[in-house]
Amino acid sequence: MSSRTVKAFFPSISTLLYCFALLLPESGLAHSFGEPYQLPMPYWMYIYGAMAALILSFVVLALFINSSSAPPERFQKTWTSRRAYQFIQCFRLIGLIKTLVCGSFLLALVAGLIGSGDSYRNFNMTFFWIVFALGGVYLSALIGDWYAHFNPWKILANSLPGFQQARITYPTRLAYWPALMLYMGFIGLELFGDIKPFSLSVSLLIFTAIQLLGCFLFGSKHWFHYGDFFAVMFRLSALMSPCTLHQQQIDKQNPALTLTLRIPFSGLLNQRPEHFSLLVFLLFMLSSTAFDGLRETALWFNLFWKDPFNILTPLLGRNPIYEYVMLRPWYIGFESLTLVISPFIYLGLFLVFLWLGKIITASKDSLLTLANQFAFSLLPIALVYHITHYYTLLLSQGVKIRGLISDPFGWGWNLFGTAITGRIPVLPDMGFIWDSQVWLILIGHVASVWIAHFEALRYFPSHRKASLSQLPMLALMVLFTGAGLWILAQPLQG
Amino acid sequence: MSRSLRLLLIIATVALLGGLWLGLKPQTTQISSDNCCELRWENGQKSGPDTIRVTQGDNVEIRIFSDSDNAVHLHGYELHREIPAGETAIMALQAEHSGRFMLELHNGDIVLAYLEVFPANQ
Numbered sequence: 234m235s236s237r238t239v240k241a242f243f244p245s246i247s248t249l250l251y252c253f254a255l256l257l258p259e260s261g262l263a264h265s266f267g268e269p270y271q272l273p274m275p276y277w278m279y280i281y282g283a284m285a286a287l288i289l290s291f292v293v294l295a296l297f298i299n300s301s302s303a304p305p306e307r308f309q310k311t312w313t314s315r316r317a318y319q320f321i322q323c324f325r326l327i328g329l330i331k332t333l334v335c336g337s338f339l340l341a342l343v344a345g346l347i348g349s350g351d352s353y354r355n356f357n358m359t360f361f362w363i364v365f366a367l368g369g370v371y372l373s374a375l376i377g378d379w380y381a382h383f384n385p386w387k388i389l390a391n392s393l394p395g396f397q398q399a400r401i402t403y404p405t406r407l408a409y410w411p412a413l414m415l416y417m418g419f420i421g422l423e424l425f426g427d428i429k430p431f432s433l434s435v436s437l438l439i440f441t442a443i444q445l446l447g448c449f450l451f452g453s454k455h456w457f458h459y460g461d462f463f464a465v466m467f468r469l470s471a472l473m474s475p476c477t478l479h480q481q482q483i484d485k486q487n488p489a490l491t492l493t494l495r496i497p498f499s500g501l502l503n504q505r506p507e508h509f510s511l512l513v514f515l516l517f518m519l520s521s522t523a524f525d526g527l528r529e530t531a532l533w534f535n536l537f538w539k540d541p542f543n544i545l546t547p548l549l550g551r552n553p554i555y556e557y558v559m560l561r562p563w564y565i566g567f568e569s570l571t572l573v574i575s576p577f578i579y580l581g582l583f584l585v586f587l588w589l590g591k592i593i594t595a596s597k598d599s600l601l602t603l604a605n606q607f608a609f610s611l612l613p614i615a616l617v618y619h620i621t622h623y624y625t626l627l628l629s630q631g632v633k634i635r636g637l638i639s640d641p642f643g644w645g646w647n648l649f650g651t652a653i654t655g656r657i658p659v660l661p662d663m664g665f666i667w668d669s670q671v672w673l674i675l676i677g678h679v680a681s682v683w684i685a686h687f688e689a690l691r692y693f694p695s696h697r698k699a700s701l702s703q704l705p706m707l708a709l710m711v712l713f714t715g716a717g718l719w720i721l722a723q724p725l726q727g
Numbered sequence: 728m729s730r731s732l733r734l735l736l737i738i739a740t741v742a743l744l745g746g747l748w749l750g751l752k753p754q755t756t757q758i759s760s761d762n763c764c765e766l767r768w769e770n771g772q773k774s775g776p777d778t779i780r781v782t783q784g785d786n787v788e789i790r791i792f793s794d795s796d797n798a799v800h801l802h803g804y805e806l807h808r809e810i811p812a813g814e815t816a817i818m819a820l821q822a823e824h825s826g827r828f829m830l831e832l833h834n835g836d837i838v839l840a841y842l843e844v845f846p847a848n849q
Contacts, residue, residue, distance in 0.1 A: 270828055629802075
């Protein structure tokens with residue numbers, strides 16, 4: 234297969250899931266599954282958060298104004314234990330966890346195909362959307378890249394003969410574009426798909442076929458590095474984790490387990506995107522969550538349906554809301570287009586503010602070089618956007634997995650006696666949720682400013698230039714943080 | 728920057744952020760409560776408010792009419808009522824949990840309304 238054929242082939246399969254989402258007849262206006270139950274943040278909190286972000290930015294700058302500050306890597310602590318490794322080996326823990334992950338996916342697949350059509354009674358919806366897709370990100374950000382060891386598709390591909398060896402050399406220019414397109418498909422499916430247990434299982438089967446095809450063509454090592462968007466997303470999240478766990482070979486006979494504790498987010502230092510596509514990927518992590526928040530607001534809904542700029546009304550002869558049924562596919566198209574271009578809007582903003590920094594510091598480096606230097610400093614903001622938007626789902630819906638294990642097909646079973654009690658959600662007080670949202674967003678903001686400032690101190694030849702370069706970056710981060718808070722404070726469509 | 732200056736900067740920041748928080752936070756917020764309402768599902772169309780806003784602790788009564796056999800579910804509170812065709816089901820509850828909760832008609836997965844319960848002290 235020629236390189237051109239490969240390039241032509243990939244956009245078609247990577248958009249498959251997305252097209253599948255758009256073709257579904259009952260595409261709704263909300264998430265396909267699980268509604269975050271939070272209320273719009275009070276306006277005073279948004280104002281407070283934006284002011285605090287500004288204040289904290291300058292405090293971080295002042296605290297780390299010179300490079301004599303100890304590098305964060307110095308505060309890393311590592312423990313190596315042969316006994317811990319032997320314990321894992323003795324109880325075959327790795328194998329057990331692999332079996333558990335693969336078994337859960339298999340159960341999810343089967344439950345979707347033969348179980349109840351009720352999304353809240355079938356195991357597969359809660360398992361895939363909440364436990365795996367949301368919980369997986371947070372687990373990576375907490376304990377490191379667990380998915381690299383327990384990726385169920387990797388386990389499947391590596392157990393099949395012929396899926397590890399590459400038949401075609403992975404084209405360099407393809408880079409992370411397949412992962413980005415699959416990621417867009419996944420978000421499209423989540424937002425517009427109106428996915429039910431059965432269609433989720435069908436989507437998972439299609440995704441499994443794509444994963445296996447990728448492995449068959451490029452070998453599992455390359456595919457799971459570049460093509461599997463879950464692998465890329467979890468790997469990026471893991472860079473922010475306060476600890477990592479890995480096997481270390483002390484000598485041939487003595488493998489050991491190494492636990493490393495580090496300052497949260499410090500794993501982002503000295504990291505660079507290998508390719509421009511990875512920069513767009515991480516910007517999509519940021520923009521897709523912001524878009525998901527925005528589209529739930531009354532402001533976004535009214536922008537199209539109330540036509541405040543009087544664009545559609547003259548064409549239709551009356552307000553678009555009266556042509557709801559006819560215009561709904563157009564609305565979904567409008568939203569899909571916005572979703573697809575959203576990372577490029579963020580990219581444009583990022584480059585504009587970098588260009589300002591380049592002008593101020595009279596840097597001779599290209600914008601792309603500067604973008605690579607500071608790209609990963611945006612990841613903390615992306616992570617906290619994600620957490621503030623979705624974490625209540627883990628509490629309201631995620632805890633129900635305990636009950637669903639007792640009745641995975643929704644047939645009224647009670648295998649472990651948890652079917653009823655497990656359905657009661659944890660509903661923290663809304664005041665607590667708002668407080669946590671503001672402080673999480675501020676923590677992410679401070680972490681981003683901190684990472685960017687350390688990178689600047691290492692990159693620019695003088696402290697003055699490093700600090701000057703950070704003024705536009707600071708403005709950009711305040712803008713992103715303010716936008717995140719503003720979205721959380723908007724009235725929701727109802 | 729010296730160590731004492733750093734410490735001073737951190738203390739000043741904490742004091743400033745704390746002061747701003749206390750200064751901006753309103754003492755009480757009045758939410759106009761719609762503690763009783765009626766929602767109807769007839770000929771495939773819904774009528775009634777899209778959002779029911781109450782304050783935490785309020786007693787709420789929601790009456791739901793359906794012209795076909797149906798069931799209504801209030802997510803979060805996990806309340807479930809069967810509605811025989813042509814009858815009105817009554818969902819009465821004390822709004823003890825704050826948040827935004829979907830009231831869903833199960834046949835067709837129709838969102839009938841959202842119940843928004845605002846905390847009393849925010």
